[in-house]
Amino acid sequence: MRIEDVRAIPGVSGFFFDDQRAIKQGATQDGFDYEGDPVTPGFERVREAGECLIVELELTDGTVARGDCAAVQYSGAGGRDPLFRAAEYVPVVEGPVADALVGRDATAFGGNATVVESLDPAKTDGDRLHTAVRYGVSQALLNAAARASHRTPTDVLAEAYGTVPADEPVPVFGQSGDERYANAEKMILKGVPVLPHGLFNSVEKVGDDGETLVEYLDWLAERATERGEAYDPRFHVDVYGVLGEVFGPPYDREEVVSYFEELRAAASPYPLQVEGPMDAEGRAEQIHAMAELREGLASAGVDVDLVADEWCNTLDDVQAFVDTGAADVVQVKAPDLGGIQRSAEAVRYCEGTDTRAYLGGTCNETVTSARACAHVALATNAAQVLAKPGMGFDEGFMVVTNEMRRTIARREADAATEVTADD
Known part of the structure; x- marks a missing residue:
């Protein structure tokens, strides 16, 4: 053909x-x-x-x-x-x-x-x-x-x-947009595995001293707990580098580490990931800042995972963040890597390291690109995959979840047919 x-x-x-x-x-x-x-x-x-x-x-x-x-x-x-x-x-x-x-x-x-x-x-x-x-x-x-x-x-x-695909859907990460309360409620009701993104892209939204983000996580943990014991999500908030504006370097100092301990306490008992804590002037500077913060948190025993986003765009960038241990999670931002095969290669590069791969992207994609990424997530067994496109949450969650479920069902049916044929 x-x-x-x-x-x-x-x-x-x-x-x-x-x-x-x-x-x-x-x-x-x-x-x-x-x-x-x-x-x-x-x-x-x-x-x-x-x-x-x-x-x-x-x-x-x-x-x-x-x-x-x-x-x-x-x-x-x-x-x-x-x-x-x-x-x-x-x-x-x-x-x-x-x-x-x-x-x-x-x-x-x-x-x-x-x-x-x-x-x-x-x-x-x-x-x-x-x-x-x-x-x-x-x-x-x-x-x-x-x-x-x-x-x-x-x-x-x-x-x-050369991968063995996941045999169940990869955990989906919902993004709330500015409707961070209403959409988080929806995510909790639907049992979304990773939530809520939050869109904390300004000092106004985070708080002059970061206090608004702490308050939000405290509210989110309370609402998730109310859903019942069967729900055990992971929290993931994106701050678009704004915490770097609130605090500034060096990022391993006591003031910064103590603030992340506040975030950890507010999110408890749920695991917490913070994406893009700062936005430096280039890749080398960003890696240094992320590694500095990660080491500071580790030394103080503060269990908050850091997610690389800014300056982590290409396959080479992903490899650099992984090789230097600058992040607990790297966002493989599919549109920024170019060919979709690069996203698969980036996720695979994280295998055998202490860095997890989050197959992400943007609300500004389409149903077609989101469905394609769902296959990358399944084929490489990524740690999580973004619900996209759009900022309404429900639609993107539906698109990505259903594509993975359809694919798994088809693969199971094909496997059963092969077994029957062999018999």
Whole structure:
């Protein structure tokens, strides 16, 4: 089965693009919008409607495989690729990308993905393809390989990377958006394994001394306990580097460690993960700051796990954070790694280390990209996977959970059929 045609269609994503630096520098919310001038190059306003680029691969038998090029909500921040304008990349996908893929064997996922990653920069108007383009095209290639070989995308990935897929759904991490109370209530009612994200992306939301975050975790622990003994979630809050603004370095000093002990006590008896405690000026600085804080917490016996996000974008970045022991968990932020195979490689790199892999992404993705990531999570048995797209919680939780359950059921049925055939 060959790839016969490649099409690209601009579409919409599940949320918005936000200028993170402008928000941190004081842009204020005006209803759902923000007041203020954009700071990050490429933005025309602080909040812009999200975009995606739909990629379709037509195969020899007329089957169409799809993937969606999508970029993170906070594009252009923390070392990430610039704001993604879908229409600008239609001629790239239908030009040099199509030239490289048309006529190739659709079942050869690994080889096809490598061809896209290694396209001649001179043909793509840049040093390399935008991460969003590589992300979407690789999803379509994975879909094509699965359809052409009559297997699940999970099985395609497992074969490519020599893994044994998970036989039950990977724990799903719900994200609340700014409705951090109402959506957390929903998560607790639905028994979400990891919650609530929280979107603590400003000093105002965290508190001048971090007190508002402590109060929130205390409330969250109380509500989770009220659900009953059968519910034993893990708490995960994302602070977008804001604690670095509240406290500043060095991060192993008593004031900072004591604050994390307050967070730990507020979250008790549930495990706590804090994502992106600070946002330094570059990867080396971020690794140093994260490692400093992690060592300080360990020395004081404060059991709070740190999650790397800022400056942890590429496969090389993930490897650097893991190798230096700078985090307990690394977010494998799928759109930022480019090809979806890179996400699988990043999760696998954490195997045998004391760093867990969280297969993440962004609210600003699509149903298509979220379903593809669910297969990566299953194939690599990641520690947790993000509920996406959107910020309403329910929809993303449904999309990712159902895709994993469908896949597991199909794999079990296929295995049973094979056993019957052998008998």
